[in-house]
Amino acid sequence: MISEISSLFGLNVYTDEGRYVGRVEDVVIDIETRQIRGLALHDYNKSLIESRAIGVILPYRIVKSVGDIVIVKDVFRRRKEREKYVDMEEEESEEVVEEVVEEEVVEVD
Numbered sequence: 001m002i003s004e005i006s007s008l009f010g011l012n013v014y015t016d017e018g019r020y021v022g023r024v025e026d027v028v029i030d031i032e033t034r035q036i037r038g039l040a041l042h043d044y045n046k047s048l049i050e051s052r053a054i055g056v057i058l059p060y061r062i063v064k065s066v067g068d069i070v071i072v073k074d075v076f077r078r079r080k081e082r083e084k085y086v087d088m089e090e091e092e093s094e095e096v097v098e099e100v101v102e103e104e105v106v107e108v109d
Contacts, residue, residue: 005029005036008066013041015074016064020045024070028057036060039070048076 005027013021022044028037038057049056062073 008039008070011066011068011070013039013058013070013072015048015076016071017074019048019074019076021048021058021072021076022056025055028060039063 008024008027011024013024015021022041024039025042026040028040029035030037038059040055040057042055044051044056058072062075064071064073
């Protein structure tokens with residue numbers, strides 16, 4: 001899919017629906033399998049990924065293509081879907097935020 005890992009740095013990430021997700025700051029590599037495990041994003045779209053962290057790590061398995069930009073599967077819930085949970089207790093709200101992405105998204109502090 002990519003020729004050099006360094007070519008990923010600084011690329012903008014968009015969903016296959018055209019929504020901006022963030023910018024690649026680093027790459028997570030599994031040294032044993034020599035495979036990319038995730039993309040560490042900086043300057044990410046907080047309306048898609050609700051987090052107080054500086055960055056997040058998207059699992060590489062949701063990447064669809066890499067070129068001038070990175071395109072990922074749109075696994076993010078829309079803001080309107082989350083707004084109905086605003087009045088929930090804090091504990092329940094955290095569970096909803098964890099479900100924003102069907103895949104695992106890791107916070108980077």
